[in-house]
Amino acid sequence: MPSNKARIKDIAARAGVSIGTVDRVLHERGEVAEKTRERIIKIAKDLDYSPNFLARALKTKRKLHLVSLLPEATEENAFWLKHPLGLKRAINELDPFPVKLSQVTFDLLNEKNFLEKTVNVFNLHPDGVILAPIFKAESIDFCNRLTKKKIPFVFLDGYLKESEFLSYTGEDIFQSGRVAGQLTDMVTPVQKDILIINIVRNLKNVEHLNIRTQGFLSYFTKSARNSERIIKLRISDPVPENIRKETGRALRRNPEISSIFVTGSKSYKIADFIRSEEIHPLNIIGYDLLEKNVSHLKSGTIKFLIGQRPEEQAYRGVRKLFDFLSLNKVPEKMEYLPIDIVTSENVNFFINNH
Amino acid sequence: MPSNKARIKDIAARAGVSIGTVDRVLHERGEVAEKTRERIIKIAKDLDYSPNFLARALKTKRKLHLVSLLPEATEENAFWLKHPLGLKRAINELDPFPVKLSQVTFDLLNEKNFLEKTVNVFNLHPDGVILAPIFKAESIDFCNRLTKKKIPFVFLDGYLKESEFLSYTGEDIFQSGRVAGQLTDMVTPVQKDILIINIVRNLKNVEHLNIRTQGFLSYFTKSARNSERIIKLRISDPVPENIRKETGRALRRNPEISSIFVTGSKSYKIADFIRSEEIHPLNIIGYDLLEKNVSHLKSGTIKFLIGQRPEEQAYRGVRKLFDFLSLNKVPEKMEYLPIDIVTSENVNFFINNH
DNA sequence: CTGAAAGCGCTTACAG
DNA sequence: CTGAAAGCGCTTACAG
Secondary structure, eight states: OOOOOHHHHHHHHHHHOHHHHHHHHHHTTTOOOHHOOOHHHHHHTTTTTTOOHHHHHHOOOOEEEEEEEEEOGGGGGGGHHHHHHHHHHHHHTTTTSSSSEEEEEOOOOOOHHHHHHHHHHHHHHOOOEEEOOOOOHHHHHHHHHHHHTTTTEEEEEEOTTSSSSSSEOOOOEEEEHHHHHHHHHHHTTTSSSEEEEOOOOOOOOOHHHHHHHHHHHHHSSSSSOOOGEEHHHHHEOHHHOHHHHHHHHHHOOTEEEEEEEOOOOOOOHHHHHHHHOOOOOOOEEEOOOOOOHHHHHHHHSOHHHHHEHHHHHHHHHHHHHHHHHHHHOOOOOOOOOOOOOTTTTTEEEHSSSO | OOGGGOOOHHHHHHTOOOOHHHHHTTTTTOOHHHHHHHHHHHHHTTTOOOHHHHHHHHOOSSSSEEEEEEOOGGGGGGGGHHHHHHHHHHHHTTTTTTTTEEEEETTOHHHHHHHHHHHHHHOOOOSSHHHHHSHHHHHHHHHHHHHHEEEEEEEEEEOOOSOOOOOEEEOOOHHEEEEEEEEHHHHTTSSSSEEEEEEOOSSTTTHHHHHHHHHHHHHHHHSOOOOGGGEEEEEEEEHHHHOOOHHHHHHHHOEEEEEEEESSSSSSHHHHHHHHHOOOOEEEEEEEEOOOHHHHHTTTTTOEEEEEOOHHHHHHHHHHHHHHHHHHOOOSSSEOOOEEEEETTTHHHHSSSS
16 A cells, blocks of 8 residues: 555664664665664565655755756757757756756867866766767767766767666657658659758768668668669758759759658758749658748648657656656666657647647 | 745744744635735745745645546547556656545446446545546536536546636647648549548547548648549448448449548548458558557558547646646646657557557 | 644754 | 754644
8 A cells, every 4th residue: 555655764663773773774874783774674675665755855955966968059950949948847847856957068060169068067066967979989988987977867869879878868760760761652653753861061960860861761672662763962061052052953863853851950951942943842851840940841842840859858858867866766778759740730739839 | 046935934934923824824724813914925925935845745644636537448449548547657657746546437328327427526525627528418517516616627538618627638629630631632642532431439429520520621622632522421330341331332432532531540440341352552541549550550551540649638637637736837728739640650659658 | 813833754963 | 883853844733
């Protein structure tokens, strides 16, 4: 019966000691005779003791200090605008509990800046860290230092299997490529061509986008479509003139292209071009509910956007650390969030939330 | 600064009274001189006082008693299997707090049974009620009685604007019809026909399914498709032989049908028929992630399922009542959950959750 | 009408 | 090594 939960007092009574002694055993603060210790541990187990979380939170002076280390959102990287909303929602919900959050951000294009910011994180003496491991080598190093200091950390957006992370929350990247493949397949006649565009400004994105591309292509291995009808294009510097030049050339060379899959979150740049040139109707399939993408989705230039719930990723990161640190709840190691298929008709439900 | 929140003690000190008096004012328990009362209220406002939730929960003996009144899940109504999972998750999450939940279920096809069960609900002396208002007249009556007793209640699955409900959590039914329309439009060649099937065994569903149908049709008012190419079929008793007879006849009469939209959660019944007859490839679009639907989705017989997050509806119902009753948080009156578009490639993320 | 006190279950010094 | 006590912020019952 959970209604009559065992309390420290009950354990003390059974063991014939005071609650102070029980507490010392439970918190492993030592200074207890071995015999007493064993007796108390056994009784606690027998009574299935777990501390009353409310009483503990009420009494505790010290706040849990969580620190997030995520890329700074910019005009060019609006994707990272959503995460702070999720962090904030989590903290608001945990309001009465002794937790606080410090947000540290780094420049998405600058490894050195990331390194500097990791120093800031340590200076904050965090109890737990939420990290987007954008720069692989630097992140591994940072994580090792966290592990050495016994500071638990969670990943979002991506993960490094080399590190001893508590949990990952995010997309199943390969599978999200498959979803894109399926949607593209559905709206593209069999005899037509498909163009895949990779926009890669910063190196880190390469792996991410490659995996999505692989997932995308893997969908077509079983389909009736001839895989030679899938053309790839890579654009390094997505300034409008490059977009125009390179996309335009690809379209001229392959006049049968009727769908364009953009592997990253910048499909609005392609849509800007397609719309300005008044090109024949094309299906554009892209990622992430950035304002500019959504606007093209609503006007019909983009057909599908795939969402990866960035706000929810951040929210869960905070919750997992809190639950782990103050309730000893160990989260699932890998949590893949649903891959959302978003069109002009259901998009409003995804952007107004929270 | 939320770090130095005002406490009852602080108010008492400023007012020059004891904390008992402050408490009496705050809880409107009377027996306080009017002048003192006003002074205390003013000070509380000045200090922006809000009670410490943890201390309150720790002290409070009495548990909040929430009661859910939802249809019983059966073989024929597997949709209602999901809601108890959401209720349970909410209660688990609220574990340390003084809340409990009693679940009352009724027969989805039996008004009289519903009436009997409302009596049970009152006998449980609920502090708040979660209700699926399946039977309109009976539900309005029940809600009026709740209102008279000042028992707050939330709706899920549907709502009655005639009632003074605290909040509704669920689908935007018309819009979900539009989403179905859009998906169907995308996968159906313009010169082909579309069949809408309404399976209505019990009366309550009529309104629900009609609204979805209207939403569906509304999507096509702007499309290039000739609306005469949309055929409607209604099946009252969905036993296999009826399905076979009626669907078969519709398909024979309209050989150009290439997509079937099933307005309710029983698209698997149509899919069973289509598959058994080895009919030429058709697109089936339906609702809800019932096991049988999902199985057809994975095998390809169903192309799209639209999800309405039943588990989440129930979860939020509990949370809203709890937040309202113990934190005085007033929820949004209408909360439309996202309309999920689900295919064989992303379905796993939607069914393993929780 | 008002105050003083006990207690929810835990943590944290402090005294011995 | 161990116990007794104070206190987190609130609620509740009781005395005056």
